[in-house]
Amino acid sequence: MLDIKFMREYPDLVQEAMVKLNAPDAPVAEALALDRRRRELLQEVETLRAERKAVSKKIGHTKDPAQRQALIETTRSWGDQLAGLEEALRTVETQFREAMLRIPNLPDPKVPVGKDEHENVVVKTWGERRHFNFPIVPHWELGEELDIIDIRRGVKLSGSRFYVLKGLGARLQRALINWMLDVHIQEHGYVEILPPVLVRSAALVGTGNLPKFAENLYHDAEEDLWLIPTAEVPVTNLYREEILPPDSLPIYHVAYTPCFRREKAAAGKDTRGIKRVHQFDKVEMVKFVEPEQSDAELMRLLDNAEDIARRLQLPYRVVQMCTGDLSFTAAIKYDVELWAPGSEEWLEVSSVSNFKDFQARRANIRYRPAAGAPTRFVHTLNGSGLALPRVMIAILENYQEPDGSVIVPEVLRPYMGGIDSIC
């Protein structure tokens, strides 16, 4: 959520930002109009309330029954009048909040202006792409040959875009989860969280998934609970409606969770293999920091994500999103993409974002810089570290051998009981 005071003061800047974001339907003008109406009503309501309060107090002190009755008579009609105004105010406030929740975050000035993903900027490329002197096999074939990925039975169980990991495939994924968590905990300074994967609506509003993106989420209507699309949701909302005491920041959390996405809009796209599925595992890093630190923290977070790719010796690149491809909540965002030689494409395995105070305002996460000081909104950031099915794809395709086997990356071997090859 944007700061309404900033919007009032610089409406043109906000409108221009919406153009850059390619978000012409963002209800900025509507929110500003509702804000004006809201404040008008608020003043009327408060004036009337103050009067009523004063007279009611007087009634309490008046002993003479006749005088008392007279005062009650004069104020009797105020109740209805106030009720009408309060009703109007409530309506306007609800509409105002609805509008505010549908306005995206403002892009950081450092974000390149562009209209869609074609204008994203590759800011870094790391590692040598391996030269293969034999026919490269895509991961879905490798997975089937090695009997470690069973797409057919996944579909039988749950429908399209579901899959089953088996044997060393399951073990490789489990090794990746444990290893990645350990790297972030032991070497990057994160504290592990194992959160619920079902959350209330309020949590999703906090991170910006609701109200705008409900169609991407699985929802249990009976209990009104939602399956999380990413650990970002429960972990960021850990401190919802809290004021963090002095010296709490920065907070670094890392969480492994399954993630659930309906991917409704993408039917027919990326249907082969396990690149785009409804349920996948992910290790996610989330930071809560002081506003002055968030720029630097973003770069460290990005490096923490890259570090996983480097340690796995997987070639990757870092792409900076242009304004037109920025997510709803991010002020600035980088993707880490692994090279997948089998499908000959870069696979997004991490999305590293600084949300500044956008999520903190929605979720009302504040901190007190010092004892007695006024509260401030924290800055939140997150990044995958990393998303698993795609790391699995990259490992299988990059580490494949002519005989159809797959070498296990060195760092994972201690997590696989010393196994160095899947065959």
Next chain:
RNA sequence: GGAGGGAUGGCCGAGUGGACGAAGGCGGCGGUCUUGAAAACCGCUGUGGCGUUGAGCCACCGGGGGUUCGAAUCCCUCUCCCUCCGCCA
């Protein structure tokens, strides 16, 4: 699933229609006293909105709605917690 009880400020806890943004205690901060500390005593000690630029006003006693001239207090509803019974592990 059934029956009952409960939610008050950082914490404990009083308050069942008007003098209550809320007693009292604890904790915290400041001061007096002291060489220093402790004790004692005194004072202060929530969040936000509108407006001003530090006048003032308004809201908040789990959330939302209602009754009333007036609600922490009465009614409805939701959420959460506790106790007992049942069920499942």
